[in-house]
Amino acid sequence: MDQNSGKIQKDLEFVRETLRTAELYHSATAIIGFDRETICPKKAMAAEGEVSAFLGSQAFRLTKSDEFIKAAENLYQNRDLLDELDRVMAVQLHRRYSKVRNITPEMNYEDSLIRSRAYENWLNGKRSADFSVFAPSLREVRDMFLRNDRLREEHSGDPYDDFLDDHERGVTQADLDEWFGRFKERMIPLMGKILKSGKRIRTDFLSRTVTDEQQRKMARYILQVLHYDFDRGTFATTEHPFTNSLGRDDVRITTNYKPNQFTANIYTVAHEGGHALFEQLQPREHLEHFIDSGKTSGMHESVSRFYENVIGRSPEFISLIFPKAKEIFAEQLSDVTERELYEGVNTVTPTLVRTEADEFTYTFHIILRYELEKEIVNGRCGIEDLPGMWNRKYREYLGIEPTNDREGILQDVHWTFAFGYFPTYALGNMYNAMYYNRMKEEFDVPAAVLAGDFGKINGWMAENVFRRADLIPPKQWIREICGRDFTPDDYISYLEKKYGAIYEI
Ligand SMILES: [Zn+2]
Secondary structure, three states: OOHHHHHHHHHHHHHHHHHHHHHHHHHHHHHHHHHHHHOOOHHHHHHHHHHHHHHHHHHHHHHHOHHHHHHHHHHHHOHHHOOHHHHHHHHHHHHHHHHHOOOOHHHHHHHHHHHHHHHHHHHHHHHOOOHHHHHHHHHHHHHHHHHHHHOOOOOOOOHHHHHHHHHOOOOOHHHHHHHHHHHHHHHHHHHHHHHHOOOOOOOHHHHOOOOHHHHHHHHHHHHHHOOOOHHHOOEEEOOOOOEEEOOOOOEEEEEOOOOOOHHHHHHHHHHHHHHHHHHHOOOHHHHHOOOOOOOOHHHHHHHHHHHHHHHOOOHHHHHHHHHHHHHHOOOOOOOOOHHHHHHHOOOOOOOOOHHHOOHHHHHHHHHHHHHHHHHHHHOOOOHHHHHHHHHHHHHHHHOOOOOOOOOOOOOOOHHHOOOOOOHHHHHHHHHHHHHHHHHHHHOOHHHHHHOOOHHHHHHHHHHHHHOOOOOOOHHHHHHHHHOOOOOOHHHHHHHHHHHHHHOOO
16 A cells, blocks of 8 residues: 555545544434424524534534644545546535635634624515615615625635536526526417416315315325335424435424325425435445435425325326315315316416416416526616516516515515525425426336335335435436436426316417
């Protein structure tokens, strides 16, 4: 062994050991986080928060020490000598550090104050439905992002492209302008046709009152159908549903029981269940090499939305779960047919609020946020002009307009902490339409859904969609799964076919 390889080996062991310890702290904070969001007593929240902050800071200290960063950087410099998974680890760590190394602890502290002030102003602005309360903070957050971008060791020269790259590696504005432009060109006219169609869809039964006990049974049943592994996970209720991964063997989900919206629980569970399957079925060695956070947000959303929409809102899935739904919601569904349930969960209704959007209108909500945040970051428009632009775009894309800023530009919290994140939601839909088509070349997917054969579906997902997600950027990932380059056309055709049939146009 020469001196260099001895040093590499030593650094590798040190980095692994440190990450393993940091991982223990993270697992502990994740358990506390889950507890706080679900069953933690009100008066215990502060104490639990303190424990969590302490553990988090321990992990932070370990992975921000000069010694650790030096070792990690040495691995990066010598990455060609490493095994594949160690190389990926070194690259991931380098990506992380090259962004923040020039940010001093003082700047970091200042940034956290800006963020928390922004959150407060956003909340107050939302409460009073007044964008001008949040506007100064939005400017401040934007300027903070731009300053930190200038301090990066590596950048593309365009800040917004850098922010996009943080969330969806290798995707640029030029890509999104083209993909989203194509989507709008074909989907805005279809939206108009749907709204003008004479088709009447029955929705009265969707708001019938159900009990928490019925919803809990349904949630468990849906997870069983999807082959979610209850020996390595559990579920609870919370205000804003999420999936919490503490490694491959403890992936917990949460849902929310709205008494007059029983299908919201079904699709929340299918969505979070999709996120959970991605975590439960990922290669074990990725966790052992600490590279399991390599999956992008767009990849993760593609999987959750695959189970929620492509599978979950298909006629075969409704047919599969209909008998059980009739049993659990016996009274509420007594006069409802399978077809009516299918059409009911696929009704297209333009709404002002993103989180309440149906499958068809959802992407419009995302595209207009993308178009605005690009302007914010590039400084081409005044911050004060944003609410007007927001409202005009809602009118143009969805034919409706907010009456105030609460149901308009202030509805989402994202601009208090991130730019470039929203587009990943729309990309997720576009990715899964592509791999769904690829999957159908291998076997009859609707027949497998109808038969409840999720072993087959999840097996294909694990082998093709999950296996390499941590290792490669999204464009390459799609190319490897599908054998062709990314295009929004699969998703556009999927929507045209599905909603054309439902609305008979
Ligand atoms: Zn999600």
